[in-house]
Amino acid sequence: VSSAQANYMRVVVEKAAPTENTSSSIVGVELLCVVRAVLKKIKRRVLVGDKVLVSSIDWVDKRGMIENVFERSSEILDPPVANVDHLLVLFSFEQPKVESFSLTRFLVEAESTGIPVTLALNKSELVDEETQVAWKAKLRKWGYQPLFCSVESGVGLDSLAFILREQTSVIVGPSGVGKSSLINALRGSKHGPEEDNWLSHIEGSKWFEDQRVGEVSIRSGRGKHTTRHVSLLPLSGGGFLADTPGFNQPSLMRVTKKSxxxxxxxxxxxxxxxxxxxxxxxxxxxxxxxxxxxxxxxxxxxxxxxxxxxxxxxxxxx
Ligand code: GDP
Ligand code: ZN
Structure with missing residues (x-):
């Protein structure tokens, strides 16, 4: 599942059953899918990043129905993404100034997901060499190999792109540090900004109306656009980056005294x-x-x- 809006999911095809009556190149084809009602009834939520089984495929209109969800290797809730391989904790040297305790809270929250963590400090062009050397030494003592970057000057973006390659990553950190700027700087060329609101293309179509009726009856009156929009952006070096930054208020809810x-x-x-x-x-x-x-x-x-x-x-x- 590469993106979700309301109850609609875009699914990129990885494999098709040999019996499917398809043309040769179906790998990479994007299908617009709805989730089978029975999955919703058993509260089996489909997340962006999920590997799913799709049936009732209409290869001409590129539509399908999600039948089942394969087991997840990981799952984060803010933003809701499954099978995340990597969390990039992003802070900035200045504006806002990096602060050790706040950074620690984010790192603890990130570590509590069990997903590998990389730490990066942005806006490096705002501080001198000495400050950077001091932070590097400090963060190494904490057990991290930090990356310093500047979306403004472009410094460090190649190294970041290299670290993010061939993985599904989510950027997390407090507001104002440059998460959105970094996502925009790293996003692959395949998805232009016009892709962001793909649901609007089908809104108003007959198919959309049909599906929506079903949806309202299942969810009995709850708002139809309640799911937060999140997409996985393909990166030029392979891999995906969530277009929505993650938790900017670490709740530490997964962390216990013992853990x-x-x-x-x-x-x-x-x-x-x-x-x-x-x-x-x-x-x-x-x-x-x-x-x-x-x-x-x-x-x-x-x-x-x-x-x-x-x-x-x-x-x-x-
Ligand atoms: P987010 O809240 O973490 O998503 O942060 P934004 O991407 O919205 O960026 C917050 C502000 O920081 C914006 O005004 C950006 O232009 C600015 N910004 C982002 N990266 C840099 C950088 O490397 N250097 C400087 N000086 N400003 C930056
Ligand atoms: Zn002890």
Whole structure:
């Protein structure tokens, strides 16, 4: 599924059953699909990025019906995208100024998805070399290999494009750091801006009206355009980039007291290299318990404690 608007999905064909009566080149053909009602009834939501089984294909009008959803390797909810391979956490050196605790919250939220994370700082042309060197050293100690870029000057965009190649990626970060600017700078040539509102092409057509009737009866009165628009943009180096940036308010809802430590590369490293590589207590929260192998002599330990308090309070009230 390459994009979704309301209950309509665009599906790029990867394979067709040999019995399908098709011309030779169906790979890459885009079908406009609706989701079979039974999938909605069992609350099987179809997300952009999903691999789906399509039936009732009309190869002339390029229409079809989504019958089933294959198992996902990952799933994020903001924006709703399945099978994401890679999260790019984007901050900016200035305007707004990168701040360590806020950056940590985003990194923890990103790590909690289980999807590999890359960190990039934008607007590098606004700061001097010295500032960049200092941030690089700091972020390396956190366990990241940061990329510095400037959508304004073009610096670092090649390296970013290289990192994003052949993967499905979502850019996340606070507002104003340049996420939309970066998406526009990286988007492949296949999809022009006029493609953004493809639903308007079919709105008003007979087919659209027919499908909409079915939709309203299933959803009994709920608004028809409730699904947030999201598309996967094909990148020139292969791979896809979601056109909608992700979570700009990390909720940390997936993170528990116990799992928080795993969201810090520093702690992961201490747990994997220390001998014995385990704290004495299996439920150790690394607060100075006897036999704890996680010491407090690293920059973000204070942030770990602060987030742990926040999560404890949330869990008590749940
Ligand atoms: P988003 O909220 O993260 O999507 O950020 P936007 O892409 O809307 O960008 C916010 C502002 O930052 C806009 O005025 C952009 O023109 C500006 N901007 C984006 N990239 C750069 C950059 O590399 N350098 C500078 N100086 N400004 C940038
Ligand atoms: Zn411990």
């Amino acid at each position: 928080l430590a795993q969201m810090f590369p520093e702690i992961r490293k201490m747990l994997s290299t220390n001998d014995p590589a385990k704290c004495s207590f299996s439920d150790c929260l690394h607060l100075g318990e006897p036999g704890c192998v996680v010491k407090g002599d690293w920059e973000r330990y204070a942030y770990y404690l602060q987030l742990l308090d926040e999560i404890k309070i949330r869990e008590e009230f749940q």
